[in-house]
Structure formats: structure tokens, C-alpha cells
Amino acid sequence: MIHHPNYGRFLGALLPLVMGVTVLGGGIPRTHWTPRGAIAQSPTAVRDLSEAQGELGFAVFHQVRERRGGENVILSPLSLSMALALLYGGAGGETQREMSQMLGVSGATTGELDRTYEGLLETMGELSGEVELAIANSIWTRQESPLRVEFIQSRQQFYRAQIQPVDFREPPHVLAAIHEWISQETQGRITELLSSRDVDERTVAVLLNALYFSGEWTSPFPEENTELAQFNRLGRSPVYVPMMKQRLSLVRAYENDLFQGIELPYGESERLGMYVFVPRDDVPFAEFLGQFTAENWRSWVRRFEWNEAGAIVRLPRFQVTTEVNVRESLEALGLGGMFQPGADFSGLSDDPFWVTVMRQQLYLEVTEAGTDAAAVTGIGGTRSAPISWVGDRPFVFVVRDNETEQILFLGSVVDPSL
Incomplete structure (x- = not known):
């Protein structure tokens, strides 16, 4: 872009957000939806992915606005799509097909999608100086029944995901550790995402994406x-x-x-x-x-x-502080397959499981600074x-x-x- 000499520098923003996916038991009827304008070929560049990401983000944004009426609304399409891509590596069969439509990458292999996100993380990591963008991923898995080695290795390689074995039979300890990670990755702007109702001994895994932005x-x-x-x-x-x-x-x-x-x-x-x-x-x-x-x-x-x-x-x-129940929006859009017991995540674990919680927490403040x-x-x-x-x-x-x-x-x- 053009840089104008009269433009001053201005202490900007901390823009934190957390996106979480919890996988365990629960039942929801399956429905189907194909996003308008979905990319029907392999994503060969980060910009191809941004178009599909925008389709999903706008669709969820309007679902949230319809439910909330006169409230302020905020959403992170980037965090949502990356959390779904993190989970997508373990999907198979009909669940994989539905998620590929959701992500707008029908026809792309898991490896192609993963490499595109790897490139995205690299280019966004190049920001420096008066603009900072930090993206972190983590996977919390139960100690007694770990996830597939191939899934873990690919999430570490392409998404730089931290792997955290925990004992879900002790929800208070697990939640404390998860929320400490969230607070650390968002510079303390977000401190909680899940509750004791979201985690118990049936939980197989929790996948988290945290996004922090600071810009002058x-x-x-x-x-x-x-x-x-x-x-x-x-x-x-x-x-x-x-x-x-x-x-x-x-x-x-x-x-x-x-x-x-x-x-x-x-x-x-x-x-x-x-x-x-x-x-x-x-x-x-x-x-x-x-x-x-x-x-x-x-x-x-x-x-x-x-x-x-x-x-x-x-x-x-x-200032806006809000929580978005992404699951409600995706189900309203006809994307309920991953939320029912019949979901196919055979590439993630030998244990049968499905997504029961999908939520975003967001904090936003605009000032002169x-x-x-x-x-x-x-x-x-x-x-x-x-x-x-x-x-x-x-x-x-x-x-x-x-x-x-x-x-x-x-x-x-x-x-x-x-």
C-alpha cells in the first residue's frame, strides 16, 4: 500500500479471541448445507482459502445476528475456520465430506488443506513492529486413550499445535489448565471458555485456537x-x-x-x-x-x-465482550453431522466421539489509542x-x-x- 508522510503512528489494539471445539458424547439430527461460492478444487494458495473462509464467516455472522437482534455482534472467521481445519484432519466418510463443504474446499485432500494453513501461519507470522498477530493451537487429549499418532503428528507439523494429555475425570484441574493456556495466549484478555458442563470423564479431546492481535x-x-x-x-x-x-x-x-x-x-x-x-x-x-x-x-x-x-x-x-455459540449457527445452516453420535472421526481416534461444544469468546475495545x-x-x-x-x-x-x-x-x- 501507499504510505503517506502525514500519517502518524498510533498505539493500537489488542485483539484476542479464543475458538474451542470439545469432542465427546451427545446427539443432534444430521442435516446438510453447501456454502454458496464454495471452492470446488484444491486450495493452491492462501487467497483461495480466504474466499471460502469468508463465505463461512458471513454465514455464521448472519445467523448470530438473527438470534441476537439489537445486540452488538463480533466473530472471528479466521479462528473459526482454523479450528475446524484442525479437527478436519481426523474426519472421514460423510463427516469429512460435510466438513469439506463447510470449509469450502470440496475436492481438496487433507494434506493440501493442511499445507495451505501451514503457509498461512508462516506469512502471518511475518508481521512485526507496530503490528503483532499471534495464532496458537492446542489439543487436550485424555491420558488413558490418546489420539491417533498420525493425527497428532500432522497437527503438530502443520498447525504447530501443542499436545496436552490430561485426566478428564478431574474437570476442575483440566479447566484450570485450559483457561491458563487461554489467558496466556490472549494476553489475559480472555480467561474462560468452557464450564464443568462441557468437560467430564466422557470427553475424548478439546481442540483450541487462540488469536491475538495488537496493532497501532x-x-x-x-x-x-x-x-x-x-x-x-x-x-x-x-x-x-x-x-x-x-x-x-x-x-x-x-x-x-x-x-x-x-x-x-x-x-x-x-x-x-x-x-x-x-x-x-x-x-x-x-x-x-x-x-x-x-x-x-x-x-x-x-x-x-x-x-x-x-x-x-x-x-x-x-467495548464489546461476547460469547458465540458456533454450534447453534452451524446447525441452523444445516451442518449438524459432526454433532451427532454417527459422526466419523476415525482418523482422530479409535474411540467413537462427536463434537458437543463449539464456541467463541471475544473481547473488543476501541479507543483513541x-x-x-x-x-x-x-x-x-x-x-x-x-x-x-x-x-x-x-x-x-x-x-x-x-x-x-x-x-x-x-x-x-x-x-x-x-
């Missing part, structure tokens, strides 16, 4: 510019929240009849950025969400271009005059690695005062 804004919001301002909530009275403000001399933006969009980049390299979309005044938020699809996202992001007239940006300071998680608002652009961009109504955001096109976080904010 390329251009900061001066603290002295922040003041209380009105935010117009959906179907409720307005609320006053701290509204940050800055003027940017150069921005990447795109707008149409539906929304104004702007990118707020991180660091000097500007490799990562937060894309914020604010619907037009006359466009209902529900109408905008109906158009906020993976297909449209790919089309819109390609149309962002430099606007030398700059922009005046106002964005609320806010940066993103303490993943969120930001707004944008729009014109070539002739500075954009006036005000995040005073519900908006959505996407945190994206512009090099690999991976979506780290995807969310919406309907009330920054929550």
Missing part, C-alpha cells in the same frame, strides 16, 4: 478531540457516547447509494486495516445487512481507492472535498489482512454504550 493505528485519534455525542440506536432513544474525531489527509474509501465505507489502516506498512461501513441516512440497517454478504464484501473491498481530499472521521469509543480487540466505524469518499464520516448510527466492521485477504474479525455495533 497508522493515524491516531487525538484524545483532546473526543467529546460526548449522540449515537442513534435501532428502535430506541439516542444515547450519548464518547465520540473520537480526526482529520485524515489521505484515505482509502468507497461509497455507493447504500453506504459510506472507509479503511483505517494499522502500522507503517498498512498491511492490515479495519474497514467500516456506515449505511446512508435513508437506508435502514436491516436493509444494509441484507446486502452485507461475502460476495458483496469481495466486490466492495476491491473498489476502495485513494482519496487525496482526505476525510473527517468521527468514531465512537466502545487503538483497537483493544476488533472494531471501528465508518467511511465514505469523494475526490473533491474531505469526506464527512460520522459513526453515529449502527455500523459494521471488518478487520482484514490486505496481503492474504484473510478476515480476522467481522462484526456489527448497534449500541456502543452496552
Whole structure:
């Protein structure tokens, strides 16, 4: 990307997230679903994988939004897809077929998918300086009946997974160890994921993915510019929240009849950025969400271009802490095979088992100093005059690695005062 000399450096964000998969007993009817736009050939590059990952992420995001109505929503498509890929190495038969559709890599071998994620981990590990991204995987397996050697070795090789033998007959000790790992890998921003209801003597394995992001804004919001301002909530009275403000001399933006969009980049390299979309005044938020699809996202992001007239940006300071029951969303999408006793994970263990828990915990805070998680608002652009961009109504955001096109976080904010 272009680096503008007037862009300052800005203490940014800690963006932690944990994705967990617990495998044990339980029964759910099997259904089927094929994601729209699924890649039907072997993934030969990381960017091929990002398209499939985006399809799944957007589908789950909309399922969560439908259930939560007026709540803020955040999800990590990257963490979700990597946790599923970690588990995919043990799937076989119909379960493998369903999971390959879910991951959007129908026709790819397990080895091809694993090597693609290996490459993704390598390229994302190259981030340094004012932007840090740390991804960690772990597998917690019972001591008395370990998982298949081939499965363990491949997860260690391609996903750098830590293997932790534990005694699931002592849930308090296991949960304490798991949560200590989670806290360590997310810099203390997330401390819990599972409860005593999720782990017992029947548990075969717990697979975890933790994602931590820390990024300095390329251009900061001066603290002295922040003041209380009105935010117009959906179907409720307005609320006053701290509204940050800055003027940017150069921005990447795109707008149409539906929304104004702007990118707020991180660091000097500007490799990562937060894309914020604010619907037009006359466009209902529900109408905008109906158009906020993976297909449209790919089309819109390609149309962002430099606007030398700059922009005046106002964005609320806010925090979001949430838990996402991914299992509910996948079942609603018709992906229930892995959640029933008949699931085929013969490549993982000789013991029959199926997934009973699939959940995400997320923490997000946006301040003048940066993103303490993943969120930001707004944008729009014109070539002739500075954009006036005000995040005073519900908006959505996407945190994206512009090099690999991976979506780290995807969310919406309907009330920054929550």
C-alpha cells in the first residue's frame, strides 16, 4: 500500500479471541448445507482459502445476528475456520465430506488443506513492529486413550499445535489448565471458555485456537478531540457516547447509494486495516445487512481507492465482550453431522466421539489509542472535498489482512454504550 508522510503512528489494539471445539458424547439430527461460492478444487494458495473462509464467516455472522437482534455482534472467521481445519484432519466418510463443504474446499485432500494453513501461519507470522498477530493451537487429549499418532503428528507439523494429555475425570484441574493456556495466549484478555458442563470423564479431546492481535493505528485519534455525542440506536432513544474525531489527509474509501465505507489502516506498512461501513441516512440497517454478504464484501473491498481530499472521521469509543455459540449457527445452516453420535472421526481416534461444544469468546475495545480487540466505524469518499464520516448510527466492521485477504474479525455495533 501507499504510505503517506502525514500519517502518524498510533498505539493500537489488542485483539484476542479464543475458538474451542470439545469432542465427546451427545446427539443432534444430521442435516446438510453447501456454502454458496464454495471452492470446488484444491486450495493452491492462501487467497483461495480466504474466499471460502469468508463465505463461512458471513454465514455464521448472519445467523448470530438473527438470534441476537439489537445486540452488538463480533466473530472471528479466521479462528473459526482454523479450528475446524484442525479437527478436519481426523474426519472421514460423510463427516469429512460435510466438513469439506463447510470449509469450502470440496475436492481438496487433507494434506493440501493442511499445507495451505501451514503457509498461512508462516506469512502471518511475518508481521512485526507496530503490528503483532499471534495464532496458537492446542489439543487436550485424555491420558488413558490418546489420539491417533498420525493425527497428532500432522497437527503438530502443520498447525504447530501443542499436545496436552490430561485426566478428564478431574474437570476442575483440566479447566484450570485450559483457561491458563487461554489467558496466556490472549494476553489475559480472555480467561474462560468452557464450564464443568462441557468437560467430564466422557470427553475424548478439546481442540483450541487462540488469536491475538495488537496493532497501532497508522493515524491516531487525538484524545483532546473526543467529546460526548449522540449515537442513534435501532428502535430506541439516542444515547450519548464518547465520540473520537480526526482529520485524515489521505484515505482509502468507497461509497455507493447504500453506504459510506472507509479503511483505517494499522502500522507503517498498512498491511492490515479495519474497514467500516456506515449505511446512508435513508437506508435502514436491516436493509444494509441484507446486502452485507461475502460476495458483496469481495466486490466492495476491491473498489476502495485513494482519496487525496482526505476525510473527517468521527468514531465512537466502545467495548464489546461476547460469547458465540458456533454450534447453534452451524446447525441452523444445516451442518449438524459432526454433532451427532454417527459422526466419523476415525482418523482422530479409535474411540467413537462427536463434537458437543463449539464456541467463541471475544473481547473488543476501541479507543483513541487503538483497537483493544476488533472494531471501528465508518467511511465514505469523494475526490473533491474531505469526506464527512460520522459513526453515529449502527455500523459494521471488518478487520482484514490486505496481503492474504484473510478476515480476522467481522462484526456489527448497534449500541456502543452496552
